Amino acid sequence: xANQKVSQDTGDLVLNRISKFYGDFKAVDDxxxxxxxxxxxxxxxxxxxxxxxxxxxxxxxxxxxQGTIHIGDTDITTQKPYxxxxxxxxQNYALFPHLTIFENVAFGLRRRxxxxxxxxxxKALALxxxxxxxxxxxxxxxxxxxxxIAVARAIVNRPExxxxxxxxGALDLKLRRQMQIELKRIQMEVGITFIHVxxxxxxxxxxxxxxxxxxxxxxxxxxxxxxxxEAPRTAFVANFLGQCNLxxxxxxxxxxxxxxxxxxxHTFEIPLSRVSTENDSILLGVRPEKLxxxxxxxxxxxxxxxxxxxxxGTSTQYLVRTPWDLELVxxxxxxxxLHDLHVGDKVSLEWDPEHTFGLDGAQDVNAxxxxxxxx
Amino acid sequence: MAFLHTATGTSSGPKSGIKSKSWTPYLLLAPxxxxxxxxxxxxxxxxxxxxxxxxxxxxxxGTYVQELRFQNYIDxxxxxxEQYVRSFVYAALATILALAIAYPLAYMIAFxxxxxxxxxxxxxxxxxxxxxxxxxxxxxxxxxxxxxxxSTLKLLPFVDESMRLTSTPFAVVSGLTYNFLxxxxxxLYASLERIDPRTLEASGDLYxxxxxxxxxxxxPLSLPGVVAGTLLTFIPAAGDYINAAILGNPNTRMIGxxxxxxxxxxxxxxxxxxxxxxxxxxxxxxxxxxxxRTKTDELV
Numbered sequence: 001x002a003n004q005k006v007s008q009d010t011g012d013l014v015l016n017r018i019s020k021f022y023g024d025f026k027a028v029d030d031x032x033x034x035x036x037x038x039x040x041x042x043x044x045x046x047x048x049x050x051x052x053x054x055x056x057x058x059x060x061x062x063x064x065x066q067g068t069i070h071i072g073d074t075d076i077t078t079q080k081p082y083x084x085x086x087x088x089x090x091q092n093y094a095l096f097p098h099l100t101i102f103e104n105v106a107f108g109l110r111r112r113x114x115x116x117x118x119x120x121x122x123k124a125l126a127l128x129x130x131x132x133x134x135x136x137x138x139x140x141x142x143x144x145x146x147x148x149i150a151v152a153r154a155i156v157n158r159p160e161x162x163x164x165x166x167x168x169g170a171l172d173l174k175l176r177r178q179m180q181i182e183l184k185r186i187q188m189e190v191g192i193t194f195i196h197v198x199x200x201x202x203x204x205x206x207x208x209x210x211x212x213x214x215x216x217x218x219x220x221x222x223x224x225x226x227x228x229x230e231a232p233r234t235a236f237v238a239n240f241l242g243q244c245n246l247x248x249x250x251x252x253x254x255x256x257x258x259x260x261x262x263x264x265x266h267t268f269e270i271p272l273s274r275v276s277t278e279n280d281s282i283l284l285g286v287r288p289e290k291l292x293x294x295x296x297x298x299x300x301x302x303x304x305x306x307x308x309x310x311x312x313g314t315s316t317q318y319l320v321r322t323p324w325d326l327e328l329v330x331x332x333x334x335x336x337x338l339h340d341l342h343v344g345d346k347v348s349l350e351w352d353p354e355h356t357f358g359l360d361g362a363q364d365v366n367a368x369x370x371x372x373x374x375x
Numbered sequence: 376m377a378f379l380h381t382a383t384g385t386s387s388g389p390k391s392g393i394k395s396k397s398w399t400p401y402l403l404l405a406p407x408x409x410x411x412x413x414x415x416x417x418x419x420x421x422x423x424x425x426x427x428x429x430x431x432x433x434x435x436x437g438t439y440v441q442e443l444r445f446q447n448y449i450d451x452x453x454x455x456x457e458q459y460v461r462s463f464v465y466a467a468l469a470t471i472l473a474l475a476i477a478y479p480l481a482y483m484i485a486f487x488x489x490x491x492x493x494x495x496x497x498x499x500x501x502x503x504x505x506x507x508x509x510x511x512x513x514x515x516x517x518x519x520x521x522x523x524x525x526s527t528l529k530l531l532p533f534v535d536e537s538m539r540l541t542s543t544p545f546a547v548v549s550g551l552t553y554n555f556l557x558x559x560x561x562x563l564y565a566s567l568e569r570i571d572p573r574t575l576e577a578s579g580d581l582y583x584x585x586x587x588x589x590x591x592x593x594x595p596l597s598l599p600g601v602v603a604g605t606l607l608t609f610i611p612a613a614g615d616y617i618n619a620a621i622l623g624n625p626n627t628r629m630i631g632x633x634x635x636x637x638x639x640x641x642x643x644x645x646x647x648x649x650x651x652x653x654x655x656x657x658x659x660x661x662x663x664x665x666x667x668r669t670k671t672d673e674l675v
Contacts, residue, residue: 061576081579088580094573098595107591108581157581 011072012037013058013161013193018067019217020053027053028064029217035161035195035210037072040187042196042208046240046368050217051197055163058195059088071160082111087154088163092170093146095138101125101149102134108157124156127186144175151183155190164196168203180206201241205229213237215368229287233276235359236368238285245288245328246365251280251358259358264324268299269353281361288317288329290355293339297350304328306345316340320347426648437642444645451649455633459650462630463657465544466613469551473559473608474601476552481563481600482593486572499560511550511621518546518622542624550618558607566600567593602669610658630654 013035020028028050035041043051056062058069060081068077076084087108095104105121114120125131128148138146147167154162167183168176184207187194198204204211205225212222213236221228221237232238235246249263259270261284268284275282286299295302301322308319311334318330318341328349332338341347427447428439452459484495502510516522518540528534540546570593578588594601616631623629630650637647 059580061580080584081576082582082584086580088577090573090577090580092571092573094571094577096574096577096592096596098592098598107578107583111582111587153581 011070011074011160013195014070015054015058016068016070018054018057018064018069020050020057020062021065026217028057030067031217031219032067033212033219033222035193037160038191038193040184040194040196040207040209042198042204042211043214044198044201044204044211044240045214046199049214051199051214052165054214055088055165055195055197058161059086059163060084061088085157085160086163087157087159087161088165089147089150089154089167091166093138093150095146095149095153097138099137100134101130101136101138101141104138104149105153105156107153112157120156124152127155127189128152128182143171144179147171147179148182151186155186155192158190159192161193161195164194166198167196168198168200176203183207205241213240215240231274231357232285233359234367235283235285235363235365238357238359238368239366240368243288243329245286245291246359247284247286247326247328248361248365249282249284249358251275251282258353261358264322266301268356270356270358271354274354274356275358277358277360279360279362283359283361283363283365285357285359286351286355289315289331289333290351291328291330292350293318293330293332293341293347294350295348298353299356300348300350302348304347304349306341306343306347309341309343320349322349422648422651425644426652428645430645437644439644447645448649448653451646452653454646455630455650458628458633459630459653461627462613462654463661465548465551465619465627465629466609466615468548469555469612470559470605470609472548472552473556474605477556477559477563477604478601481560481567484564485567485570496564499557499564502557507554508617508621511554511617514546514550514553514622515541518549541622542627544623544627546622547619547627547629550622551612551615554615554618555608555612558611559604562603562607563597563600566597566603570596598669602666606662606665610662613658614654 013033015031015033017030017032018028019026019030031050031054043054045051053062057064060076060079060083063078068075070076071085076086096107099107102121102125105124106117109117109120121134122131125134128151130145130148130152133141133145133149138149141149147170150167151164164183168179171179180203183194183196196204196208205228209224210222211225211228213220213228215236220234221232225241228237229241232241232244238244238246247263249261249268252260252262252267254260254272254275257272259272259275261268261270261282263284270284294300303323304320306318307321307327310317313334315331315333316338318332320328320330322328330349339347424441425439427441427443427445429442429444429447430436430439480499484492484499488495518524520539520541522540525538525540529536529538574592574596575588578592579585583591614631616629616635619627619629619632620635634647634650634654637643637650
């Protein structure tokens with residue numbers, strides 16, 4: 001009977017206006033979200049943004065204060081965790097220390113009374129390439145191996161949704177890169193919906209098809225890694241994913257598919273499609289690698305001064321001060337076009353209008369900056 | 376022993392080539408070793424030698440000579456079989472009762488007590504502030520004919536007027552259970568408290584309901600505490616004589632009472648010594664079997 005429930009057609013995971021309050025504190029605030037069946041989805045945000053609470057509500061470890069959660073047509077909002085067809089890879093794995101690796105992986109199958117435990121467990125262990133460790137205890141495994149067992153223990157149940165709570169947080173950098181690729185491969189092989197919670201923007205961008213950036217219990221923006229990076233719609237997203245230059249500016253006109261804005265006497269153009277606000281006070285944004293040390297473009301700032309320079313291998317990073325004392329970050333690729341400037345040199349900056357975006361000017365310019373290294 | 380070897384092994388100077396021994400580990404162990412030799416090894420040897428002694432014909436009471444008479448053991452055991460078996464039955468009952476009371480208590484303190492945890496732990500050990508003897512005497516009041524429990528029970532229709540609780544096996548087992556309860560609770564608490572709550576969440580996530588999670592995860596992970604607690608309760612309870620003396624009657628005598636009266640009342644040292652050794656040996660065997668059986672050494 002349990003078997004049939006699992007093999008049933010799966011559906012999209014839909015969170016409908018869910019909130020979670022702890023006293024006066026809103027951990028998750030009126031959040032709605034649809035995760036398509038079979039996708040690799042990431043919830044990205046700094047610690048305390050509500051991403052783990054959201055995950056725990058999907059797992060059934062917390063109950064939403066408001067709102068509903070559906071998988072396909074089934075309402076799972078108040079279903080006990082052991083009744084949901086959702087499995088979790090816990091932060092720090094939470095393997096059962098008293099059971100062998102085999103029994104750890106078999107745990108969920110045995111609880112549901114599934115017949116062919118051995119075959120299923122062997123298949124799951126083969127998927128994470130650790131079949132030879134079946135008789136060991138978790139304490140005898142390395143962190144990376146435990147991590148993969150935690151994935152196998154969850155996946156063997158063929159859940160409709162697999163939740164991963166900062167699964168790579170405890171691993172060192174090299175192993176983390178390796179596991180990112182591994183998890184992506186496993187997801188493609190099994191085709192289960194993965195929801196991955198992380199505070200590491202690079203991890204989210206590497207693995208997920210769709211990323212939802214969360215901040216203070218709400219989703220700031222959702223989209224592919226490219227969308228979020230190239231066309232952020234809030235200052236938080238612009239700063240949290242990679243580095244960003246934001247300049248306060250005023251809209252002078254919106255016509256002919258472009259907005260003309262001014263900042264401290266300089267005039268810049270932004271395609272209207274890339275302006276995400278009706279407000280006339282805006283933040284003009286441009287990524288550091290899109291800036292060029294030249295003065296021919298439509299959008300350019302003359303009479304700037306180099307205030308810092310650091311060589312980081314593939315590129316050289318400059319800090320450049322504008323005539324009105326705003327510091328902008330510029331990445332220049334280390335190829336034949338390299339300018340090789342030094343601190344104190346005069347330069348001009350230019351960039352293409354289509355690399356520019358306009359955000360609502362009422363936001364904090366520094367929102368989301370320096371948050372990604374927390375925890 | 377292992378660290379003694381390493382300590383002496385690594386201290387051999389490579390330059391001189393002469394093996395210079397470090398005496399530090401021995402010096403650190405000395406007070407403990409001297410203490411054990413004086414108050415454990417020496418009395419044990421003396422007890423062992425007493426156990427095979429014989430009182431010569433016509434000699435004064437309390438005078439014994441060594442004749443290596445091992446028949447003493449058989450005689451002592453045969454004469455006191457009943458008390459001997461009773462000791463282990465009472466100790467086992469008290470251990471089971473203590474486990475049944477202490478497990479929910481320790482579970483509650485470990486997982487549900489929140490900010491009251493430390494207060495509750497202090498309350499668990501609070502009885503130790505009063506003497507063991509006094510606490511047992513207090514139980515004669517609690518279980519006494521005029522005490523609250525008996526008079527309450529007598530209100531029930533099916534309870535006989537002549538009912539009493541003191542001087543019964545019930546009183547002795549209750550006293551044993553009560554007196555050794557902290558020894559059960561503390562190790563249980565220690566092992567329950569060490570369980571990562573996320574493993575319990577993981578069990579729920581993997582289709583186990585609360586009861587299955589308790590059976591398959593909580594209990595196995597708390598097994599070291601169960602083993603430690605049952606040993607700390609069973610071993611002293613089996614040799615105890617205060618509870619049987621104060622709360623029991625002549626028909627609830629335990630082996631401890633026999634040994635005590637042989638030593639101090641009858642002045643029959645060889646029988647008392649032989650009984651003590653038999654008790655020790657039986658406990659050792661039972662404990663070894665128990666630990667083997669529960670395979671606690673494989674845990675953690």
